Amino acid sequence: xxxxxxxxxxxxxxxxxxxxxxxxxxxxxxxxxxxxxxxxxxxxxxxxxxxxxxxxxxxxxxxxxxxxxxxxxxxxxxxxxxxxxxxxxxxxxxxxxxxxxxxxxxxxxxxxxxxxxxxxxxxxxxxxxxxxxxxxxxxxxxxxxxxxxxxxxxxxxxxxxxxxxxxxxxxxxxxxxxxxxxxxxxxxxxxxxxxxxxxxxxxxxxxxxxx
Numbered sequence: 344x345x346x347x348x349x350x351x352x353x354x355x356x357x358x359x360x361x362x363x364x365x366x367x368x369x370x371x372x373x374x375x376x377x378x379x380x381x382x383x384x385x386x387x388x389x390x391x392x393x394x395x396x397x398x399x400x401x402x403x404x405x406x407x408x409x410x411x412x413x414x415x416x417x418x419x420x421x422x423x424x425x426x427x428x429x430x431x432x433x434x435x436x437x438x439x440x441x442x443x444x445x446x447x448x449x450x451x452x453x454x455x456x457x458x459x460x461x462x463x464x465x466x467x468x469x470x471x472x473x474x475x476x477x478x479x480x481x482x483x484x485x486x487x488x489x490x491x492x493x494x495x496x497x498x499x500x501x502x503x504x505x506x507x508x509x510x511x512x513x514x515x516x517x518x519x520x521x522x523x524x525x526x527x528x529x530x531x532x533x534x535x536x537x538x539x540x541x542x543x544x545x546x547x548x549x550x551x552x553x554x
Contacts, residue, residue, distance in 0.1 A: 353508070353509045355493060355494075355496070355505045355508070355509035356493055356509070356551065357493055357551070358491070358492030358493050358549065358550060358551040359492050359493065359495035361549070363462060363495050364380055364492060364495060364547055364549065365380070366462045367460055367461065367462045367464065367495050367547065368380055368545075368547055369464075370461075370462060370463050370464025371460075371464045371466075371545055373464060374464045374465075374535065374536040374537065375536050375537035375538060375539075375540055375543070376464075376466075376536075376537045376543045376544070376545050377540075377541060377543065377544040377545070378544075378545045378547060379544070379545070379546050379547065380547045380548075380549065381546055381547070381548055381549070382548070382549050382550070383548055383549065383550045383552075384408070384411065384412035384413075384414075384489070384491075384548060384550065384552050385412075386548075387412060387414065387489045387546045387548060388412050388413055388414050388417065390546060391414055391417070391418075391454065391487065391489075391546075392417070392423070394487060394544060395418075395424065395452050395454075395485075395487070397423050397424070398423075398424065398425060399424050399425065399451040399452050400424070400425040400427060400450045400451040400452070401418050401424040401425065401426055401427065401450060401451065401452045401453070401454060402426075402427040402428060402446070402447055402450040402452070402453045402454070402475075402478060402483070403415050403418050403419060403426070403427075403428055403453075403454050403455065404453060404454070404455030404456075404474075404475035404478070404479075405455075405474075405475070406455045406456040406489075406553065407456075407517070407552075407553040407554050408455075408456040408489050408490075408491060408552050408553030408554075409454065409455065409456065409489065411552055411553060412489065412552060414454065414489065418454065427446050427447065427450055430446065431443050431446060431447065447474050447475070447477065447478065448477035448478060448482040449477075449478070449482045449483065449484075450478060450482075450483050450484075451483070451484050451485065452483060452484065452485045452486070452487065453475065453478035453479060453482075453483040453485075453486050453487070454486075454487045454488075454489070455468075455475055455479070455486075455487075455488055455489075456488055456489050456490055456491075456494075456553055457488055457490055457494060458494070458502070458505060458506045458510045458554070459494050459495075459496050459501075459502035459503075459505045459506065459510075460490050460494050460495050460496070460502075460545070460547070461495075461496055461497065461498055461499055461501075461502050462495065462496070462497050462498070463497075463498055463499070464535070464536075465499060465502070465533055465534065465535050466488060466533070466534040466545070467499070467502040467503070467505075467506065467531070467532075467533050467534075468531070468532040468533075468534070469506045469510060469511070469528045469530070469531055470528075470529065470530045470531075470532070471514075471518075471526050471527050471528070471529050471530075472529070472530075473529065473530040476530060476532045479532060479534065480532060480534070484542070485541075485542055485543075485544070486542060486543045486544070487543075487544045487545075487546065488543075488544070488545050488546070489546045489548070490545055490546065490547050490548065491548050491550060491551045491552040491553050492547070492548055492549055492550060492551055493551035494553075495547075499533070503531075506528060506531070507528065509554070510554045511526060511527075511528055513554045514526040514554060
């Protein structure tokens with residue numbers, strides 16, 4: 344069944360005001376995440392270069408936020424890092440399946456975004472293939488999430504509604520145009536805390552970007 348686009352403007356598209364961003368940032372920090380509130384995607388693009396050392400092995404998860412901000416291109420085409428995605432795309436998906444799996448699961452750094460960020464300090468990631476989830480969950484030595492202000496929601500229940508009602512229709516429209524099929528929420532990852540201080544960094548933006 345085809346997932347249709349919302350007929351009316353989504354309540355999940357507007358950027359959260361500053362006080363809600365601050366609440367989310369405080370909760371994340373209390374749960375072991377490093378958090379920086381930045382003005383916009385351009386600031387995050389610059390900050391990423393400071394956070395990731397030159398020559399690091401970096402995997403960029405599929406993300407409209409990374410694509411629209413230019414971060415994806417910086418990492419995968421800039422020559423500063425040992426980018427995993429171009430290597431994986433050049434490999435045979437059958438004969439190289441084990442190597443691909445290992446490369447995606449344990450990079451030095453994984454960079455991506457989330458479907459929702461709760462004001463109680465949880466990150467919610469939805470995935471069709473699950474390729475980014477091992478790195479997010481702990482396989483990568485470091486994880487960096489760039490999060491637009493429209494993704495901040497009050498609680499986990501609202502986060503899951505945002506996934507189904509807002510993110511999925513938009514992602515399905517993208518995958519239909521690109522590949523000819525709908526997307527699906529086959530896997531969900533909820534990160535409630537980071538047990539290794541300094542491993543997980545959230546760059547929380549004051550503007551809306553991505554889904």
